[in-house]
Amino acid sequence: MQNLLTIEFERLPTESITLDSLDINQAVELSNSIPDEDRTWETYINALGLFTFKSWIEERDSHLQVNWKKSTIAKPSLANVIPTVTNLEVGNFKVALITIGSLFDEQIPLSRLAVESPECIPHFYILVEVLEEHERGIVRGFITYPQLIENLAKQTILKPDWTYRIPLTWFDPELNRVLLYLRALEPQAITLPAITDESKQLLAAMESQITQLLPSLAVPSRKIWEVLSWEQGSVILNSPELLELIYKLQTSSVNVQGAPSVVSLRDTIKIITQPAINLGRWLWNEIDEVGQALSWTLLPQLAPLRTALRSPEEEFGTIVTQLQAKGIEISPLARCGYNNFLLAGLPLRVYAAAWNLPNDNHSWSLLLILGSAAPNTLPHNLKLRVSDQTQILVEQAIDSEQPEAFLYTRVVGDWDEKFIASVSIADDVEVTLPPFAFDIRQA
């Protein structure tokens, strides 16, 4: 037993880093907004690992900067689902940190994302040991991306929780070598997989599955890999909006507002996953690909009413006059398009008018008008719903007392905000229009 006493005391390596109270406070802040206690602690240890690494670099080289603001630990929605700190920038390189705590496991978990997802793959994986109790950390070793892939080809230890188990022995303890790379190597010496753009399409294709599965994540302790397949997960993990949504779902039980309704959740997922039609292009007299694919028609710029038959242009002109009479402002610079569609066999037409709000900082206005494509009044149970990415903004229904020829609504958002509109006549009979976006930059 006397023997054990001296085994258990360990020599603090010369390279150990003392974490100061600023580091610790910041680590606590970064992890405090994580919804589940286990993941909070894990994130806290990861953050201490980050500050250990940062201090280590600072001590060795005042020219190298560690930028973690774009890393996965900087945003709670990312840290909540990705247990490895990745997308850290050191000079021209990307770095991921694998942190181990006091237990010192032989097989260290590494998020599959940091190995397989081009957006998150680093040049170097750095192993950091954190002694939370003693407020110390030690940078222990590293492995380059090509070396990791080579090793994984021989021996893959992939766990169902979307992590690889990496043997300690894979890490090179000669840290001066990684410093040499960071200091002197040209980044192109390590080729990383190219980032492709297919994730948007993949995301659009899995919208209905996601809509079904995500609500079960509304329990803080539920882990994303318990609910989604890796194929779904790998796509979702690259969508900041969906991660934000998951984060919101997981924290909603402790929020005042409570969990979002199923309908609102569905709208949110659609607005994130479905390709948006960019009304900003209309200002350039163009219809983007999404609009073309859905047969949207662009009307000429608003002009004084001419006499003619009930063409869409005239109909819109009439409606605009009516709306203006009601005090609804429509900019003379607005551009409008329309689209005919069927809802349960009913021919409907939607007009969308968009304009820039120059006096309001970077915002835009969307006016939606829903009418019948045939000369009929609208059915009395017709509803129009508009949501933004976080909630339902308006729900309009036909007033059965005063049936009208059209429903309309106007919403305002920042340039980067999108809106989604759905038209329904019963609970399950619904058509959702593509999300509307507004980007006036010339293509």
Next chain:
Amino acid sequence: MIIEYWTLVSLNTEDCLRQEIPLAKDFFLASFTDTTNINELSDIAIQRRLFEIYHNCSSQDKLLAQRCLLCFISCQIEKSCLKLARDFGSFHGFTHRDLLPYVLNDDGTFPPLIEHHCFAREILESFDVDKSSLTTWTTRKVRQHNQLNQFLLQCGLYLISDWAILNDTNTKQLQDILGGFHLLSKFEIQQAQTLLEAYHKVYRAERFRRRLQKQSAGKCETPSQSQLREITEVLVTKGIYSISIKAALNKLQNLATKLREYRIHARSGKFRTDSLDEKLENNFTFIEQFTVSNPKNVLDSTDEAEDFLENYRSQILICLDNALNTVIKARFEYLNKKNADKASKYLIALTLFHCQRLSMGIIAQQLGLRAQDAVTRLLKLGNLRADVRQQMMITLKESVINLAQQYSSISDLETLEMRITSAIDEQINKIISDSEIEAVNIQNNLAPSLFSESLCRQFQNKE
């Protein structure tokens, strides 16, 4: 050694005092009259008898039995401290005399004063005669002593507490370790997981809250009675009933011991190896160490190395000067930001080591630093060497266009570094191994190396 049952080790201002307590001796010998050869009796048997008296007898005998046990504990405490000092003391700069005041405070009064807080009595009172031996228990308590740990941490030695290990273990790891390493049954693993979850919910959550409120969290202490009570309450909600507070503590400690065994096992591989600096201090030769850690450090032919050196000799010499200047200045500034005194000691220590060729131990004395280990931490010679080499490469990249393409592939870059290394390493190794020899036997008649020559020249220029 039965004499330990009536010998009290205590401290006076100068030294350890061994004091025979006649009352305890008489009582002890009287208690074992039925034994023919008391010296053959095991400590466990003796302690069981003493505890029986301690727990069951009237006041006078009870206190005497307690006195015997306290004497025994005082001897074990001293042994623990001697062992620590023997294993780590010389390098980390402490003796057992530095340790004893933290743990040896039994004044030997009889009957003991209730209000006098005494560590030995704390050990005795927390001891369970059915679960452990008093020697083991004392060792364990000494090891966990908070102030003692703080002192050792300042000396560069640390101990991970049971509670820190439990904090950092998740239930998934627990399953792997208990199942794969300790071969426990599924049921046992489940029980342990539930226990760990309850512990996290109470103890770890509270630690995090303290951090959140910016209170100092310090070393992880044994869970308090109220924390343990809360843990047992959480266990009830998870279907584990009838666990007493004491049993919960025991189970948690047993679990931590299992995890610690695993930790020791995991670290016994590659990562027990310490840094170059520590190897250096442990009298490994630096050259040997360098060859081991850098197996590719063998060039195709020595001719190649010589060609390289010949071609770039002038640049290399300029670069070496520049690099030394840059790196030393950077480290000075880094230290200066934290502590100006430390920064100036750094420069002095560097001169003493490289130019006056003094050993780390002597430098520690001259600078009033605690021990050799403190000089090592200040100088970080391994880092200095690598930083200088790499700084040279950065400068060479700018000044020698022919070399530029070698910075675009890992293997070319490493080869380049090796060439530069071998061009100057012989020199650097020479001074380092010289210093090692000097540490034992000062030999100033060796030719100074390129590295130290350059370094000392810089210091002279500054003066």
